[in-house]
Amino acid sequence: MKKLRSQNWFGKQGKDGFIYRAWMKNQGFPSDEFQGKPVIGICNTWSELTPCNAHFRELAESVKRGVWEAGGFPLEFPVMSLGETLIKPTAMLYRNLASMDAEESIRANPIDGVVLLGGCDKTTPSILMGACSVDLPTIFLSGGPMLTGKYRGKDIGTSDVWRFTEAQKKGQITQEEFFQAEACMCRSRGHCAVMGTASTMACMIESLGLSLSDNAAIPAADSRRKMLAQLTGRRVVEMVKEDLKLSQILTREAFENSIRVNAAIGGSTNFVIHLLAIAARIGTDLELDDFDKLSIDVPLLANLQPSGKYMMEDFYYAGGLPSIIKELLPKLHKTAITVTGESVESNVSEAECFNRDVIGSLDKPFKNDSGIAVVKGNLCENGAIIKPSAATPELMVHTGKAVVFEDIEDYKARIDDPKLDVDETCILVLKNVGPKGYPGMPEVGNMGLPKKVLDKGVSDMVRISDGRMSGTAFGTVFLHVSPEAAAGGTLAIVQSGDLIEIDVPNRKLELKISDDEIANRKLQWKAPDLGYKRGYVQLYINHVEQAHVGADLDFLKGNSGSTVNRDSH
Numbered sequence: 001m002k003k004l005r006s007q008n009w010f011g012k013q014g015k016d017g018f019i020y021r022a023w024m025k026n027q028g029f030p031s032d033e034f035q036g037k038p039v040i041g042i043c044n045t046w047s048e049l050t051p052c053n054a055h056f057r058e059l060a061e062s063v064k065r066g067v068w069e070a071g072g073f074p075l076e077f078p079v080m081s082l083g084e085t086l087i088k089p090t091a092m093l094y095r096n097l098a099s100m101d102a103e104e105s106i107r108a109n110p111i112d113g114v115v116l117l118g119g120c121d122k123t124t125p126s127i128l129m130g131a132c133s134v135d136l137p138t139i140f141l142s143g144g145p146m147l148t149g150k151y152r153g154k155d156i157g158t159s160d161v162w163r164f165t166e167a168q169k170k171g172q173i174t175q176e177e178f179f180q181a182e183a184c185m186c187r188s189r190g191h192c193a194v195m196g197t198a199s200t201m202a203c204m205i206e207s208l209g210l211s212l213s214d215n216a217a218i219p220a221a222d223s224r225r226k227m228l229a230q231l232t233g234r235r236v237v238e239m240v241k242e243d244l245k246l247s248q249i250l251t252r253e254a255f256e257n258s259i260r261v262n263a264a265i266g267g268s269t270n271f272v273i274h275l276l277a278i279a280a281r282i283g284t285d286l287e288l289d290d291f292d293k294l295s296i297d298v299p300l301l302a303n304l305q306p307s308g309k310y311m312m313e314d315f316y317y318a319g320g321l322p323s324i325i326k327e328l329l330p331k332l333h334k335t336a337i338t339v340t341g342e343s344v345e346s347n348v349s350e351a352e353c354f355n356r357d358v359i360g361s362l363d364k365p366f367k368n369d370s371g372i373a374v375v376k377g378n379l380c381e382n383g384a385i386i387k388p389s390a391a392t393p394e395l396m397v398h399t400g401k402a403v404v405f406e407d408i409e410d411y412k413a414r415i416d417d418p419k420l421d422v423d424e425t426c427i428l429v430l431k432n433v434g435p436k437g438y439p440g441m442p443e444v445g446n447m448g449l450p451k452k453v454l455d456k457g458v459s460d461m462v463r464i465s466d467g468r469m470s471g472t473a474f475g476t477v478f479l480h481v482s483p484e485a486a487a488g489g490t491l492a493i494v495q496s497g498d499l500i501e502i503d504v505p506n507r508k509l510e511l512k513i514s515d516d517e518i519a520n521r522k523l524q525w526k527a528p529d530l531g532y533k534r535g536y537v538q539l540y541i542n543h544v545e546q547a548h549v550g551a552d553l554d555f556l557k558g559n560s561g562s563t564v565n566r567d568s569h
Helices: 014-025 056-069 090-109 121-130 159-171 175-185 197-206 223-242 253-266 270-281 286-297 313-320 321-329 406-416 517-526 535-543
Strands: 039-044 073-078 112-119 140-141 149-151 154-156 373-377 378-385 396-405 427-432 464-467 477-482 499-503 508-511
Touching: 039 056, 039 090, 039 223, 039 396, 056 112, 056 223, 090 270, 090 535, 112 121, 112 223, 121 140, 121 197, 121 270, 140 175, 149 175, 149 321, 154 175, 154 223, 159 175, 253 270, 253 286, 253 321, 270 286, 286 373, 286 378, 286 517, 313 321, 378 499, 396 406, 406 427, 427 499, 464 499
Parallel strands: 039 073, 039 112, 112 140, 373 508, 396 427, 427 464, 464 477
Antiparallel strands: 149 154, 373 378, 378 477, 396 499, 499 508
């Protein structure tokens, strides 16, 4: 084993070494704990304001047991935690800030290897992005999904939030029944119980080769999650001894594997924007079009909400992600290396499927359409995306009249106005909810339908925006339009009454007005005053990139490595 990085602190002579060691001893640690042993940082996104991650301090203790067993020395440290359900205006606004926190915390401290603890949507990509920019031996442990919700004899999950909301709007359930469903849905620790963004991120981690097998689906309340945590602690110590770093795992092949697995599970559209950002940090070439090209021949194998019927708990009992990966081996880079030190194929050699109604096969998939479709046209020169498995097939080729909302406040004020000129053939267009425009690109792209349309029994319409959509949501929704409206993209000049043509099979999204008219409207367009004059949000607005390249801050792309150039004095 080469010289441990931590010994640049704890092995120093003189005043600096005295200080480094003395202040560790004030916590009761004898010097032989941190001198000569791999020091393992446990990067913890625990917070009571992030309910999905509220069990992480307990989970970290299991990691520590594994680290000590393997001869390492664990030190837990906090980083900014992003609670999707509580944080305003949107957790995505702070993903890049949290990544900076993780990156600088890892680099600046005497750490030889890292265990990343994430669960809620943005905690996973943010700390991984930060770790990629340092590139130490790193392994990920997800928090796990909550147990399946139970309401009046039925299984429910986060996707049902949208159904309950529409049912209440139509008068089909009472306010009291709405309140009852809240407690029934969130009945245990863990993140969303469906294949929403949190579960997609956990699957992304496992499919990239950054976790031990079964990391993605073991429920948070299942004792096997703690067992996995202990094994993760053991493994990271060995990774330090092997000097197995993120850059050796996160190859182009690993990213291609992850895109194909995401297609097979019906993963969240948020997968796109996070994977692009992660690839840019580690230095792997990845483009928006890759998501379409690599997933087009992958069928949907996982019958999971919101694209299907079952929950993440069912997915685990049916065989979990290893079963999906094993089924997909003919379409994957089987020899890609993972954190286990073994190949993808080796890791899933003993995987089995125990329920073919939950996990299909390549011969008998749940659906043929899967993955992410990337559309382009004069409305989205750099692209927009749609999740075919969650859309209505009849709306995938459609021409309709635009009903335009200038921002989310405009939408909320007018969507249920009886005077709104809208029917089910129209296309709802929402502007100024992109990276700069909101700012932070909120999950409002799956706009609720107008009450007058819902009252007809219609459950889906075409919707277009420069924002994102919750991974728990569904519908014929075009997202991540780039360039966004606030950056002067064509979306900014769409007017109510304009015709928009959608042709997903031919990957086209077109505003049906002339080029001259588009140019003339753009000349008259004025950039909105976003109202921020200081602080992180102003920094974000000035430096955030567009969705088609990952919406990272331009000065964070790439990495700086693990070297600290100056000593403390």
